[in-house]
Amino acid sequence: MANTLNYSKSPAGEAQFALKLFGQLAKSESGRNIVLSPSSIRTGLAIAYLGAEGSTADELKLGLGLEGAGKNDVAEKLAQLLAKGQWEKASGDEGGPKLKYANRIFVGQRFQLAQAYQDLVSKNFAAAAENVNFTQSADAAKRINSWVEEQTHQQIKDLIDPASVDADTSAVLVNAIYFKADWQSSFPDYATYASDFVNHGGRKVSVDTMFQEDFFRFGELPELKAKALELTYAGTDIVFLIILPQEEQGLAFLEEKLVGVDLSEISSQLSRRKVRVQLPKFKFEFDVPLQAALEELGIRKLFSPEANLSSLLRESEPLRISEVKHKAIIEVNEKGTTASGATFVQVAVESLLIGEEVFEFSADHPFFFAIRDAQNTLFLGHVSQL
Structure with a gap:
């Protein structure tokens, strides 16, 4: 029964990102039950990558193990991987398996989103960027939370605390995944x-x-x-x-x-x-801010004042991701x-x-x-x- 594992075959791309991210969290949260979706988090960050330039883009591409020459290529490869993520529509069977990803960047109202970016992400990932008014923190949190709830069949509620967003928030990256079988x-x-x-x-x-x-x-x-x-x-x-x-x-x-x-x-x-x-x-459910763990994986610029997300915007302005928010629930x-x-x-x-x-x-x-x-x-x- 005993087999020898081939340690030389280290995981590539998606798998490597998944295990590294999990490894960071498992160390810091060893006594806590953990469940997270690396593929959902990676997709959300890839959507940010498609709007990034310069060293911000380089860090994301490397840290996420993204494959492909240009951004179009990366987007297409990732979209193919996620194609199976729309089962519930395909199966149409109430009792059948369901898998659904929900990824979106919510960007402060003062920023104008670039049409080319919107086209690229909506073609491959459905609409993935939206303006919200963070100065009205309660309304902004309610808008984001109700979208997540809708995407996850009412399983994931209250993802964003109104106190965590304010007039200084420029963008929040939200991702959720729903799986039932x-x-x-x-x-x-x-x-x-x-x-x-x-x-x-x-x-x-x-x-x-x-x-x-x-x-x-x-x-x-x-x-x-x-x-x-x-x-x-x-x-x-x-x-x-x-x-x-x-x-x-x-x-x-x-x-x-x-x-x-x-x-x-x-x-x-x-x-x-x-x-x-x-x-x-x-x-159980698991909800943790991911910035610290992602920075350990080399994804730092995205959160810093030097972040370059110029392809996301019509006019280049300083825009950084304030938080990557992920919450997952599992019931066995x-x-x-x-x-x-x-x-x-x-x-x-x-x-x-x-x-x-x-x-x-x-x-x-x-x-x-x-x-x-x-x-x-x-x-x-x-x-x-x-």
């Missing part, structure tokens, strides 16, 4: 009961815990002192990857190692096995990421195999998770206390 193999309701979870720091708590035994992609990762499991979502190629440290308080060691490893590489190490899975139900339960009552009848010939070895996967202490497909890391997070 059912497990391919749901956890039976009757098998959920209270069980112990050992929190970050060692305190034991009793939490509602789900159980099932089935065939899943599973693997042991000795170099990471961990094991990994993938739970698939019905009707999508998106998976919920859990990496569980062998040691009860081994999460910090694991996350330090993960910064240099491509998650696709970990996925490729897994194989279909019969696994007895124990996973706590959880729901028997049905999937949010309850929706759809049942899946499984016909598994494999379960007739007798004498199949059963592997144990008990997520009863802090663990790392990712929600991802082959191209994008939709969410990264860790559960450190329940």
Whole structure:
């Protein structure tokens, strides 16, 4: 079962940005539950990149790992990656999976937005820049918050605090993502009961815990002192990857190692096995200002008085991003990421195999998770206390 990870294959572009950003936050917020969407944050910052020039643009391109020659090229490549982000329209099925990105730069009313910039971003990302009057802070916050709420099916509320914007605010970059899907193999309701979870720091708590035994992609990762499991979502190629440290308080060691490893590489190490899975139900939100973590990744000019966002404006004026605001919510339960009552009848010939070895996967202490497909890391997070 044990496989060797190829450390030479370090993650590129999107994946590298995702793990570096997560690594920064995981260190500073080790005792807190984290969930964030690197692909959504990266898209929001790429929308700023399309309006940037000079060293501001260079820092963004490098820090985000953007690929493409000119801005049009970058925008097209990114838009292709996000094309699958409009499923709910495509599937049309109420119970089907939903994935939706919402990215927008809200710019103070005193700045005139350049038409060429508006055309570029609306062609590739739908309208992505809008003027608001920050001098009326309560109205501006309400406008931004209601837009985010609408984009995320009323899940994400009160993203912006009216006290955080004022007449001096020139621009706020907002991004949100909404994802909802059912497990391919749901956890039976009757098998959920209270069980112990050992929190970050060692305190034991009793939490509602789900159980099932089935065939899943599973693997042991000795170099990471961990094991990994993938739970698939019905009707999508998106998976919920859990990496569980062998040691009860081994999460910090694991996350330090993960910064240099491509998650696709970990996925490729897994194989279909019969696994007895124990996973706590959880729901939490995570909301953190990103400026400090992004500056650690080399994206500094964007927030400074020297920021050059001249392509965004009709007339060049000093404009900087006051804040990058991101909030994400995750709920994991028997049905999937949010309850929706759809049942899946499984016909598994494999379960007739007798004498199949059963592997144990008990997520009863802090663990790392990712929600991802082959191209994008939709969410990264860790559960450190329940």
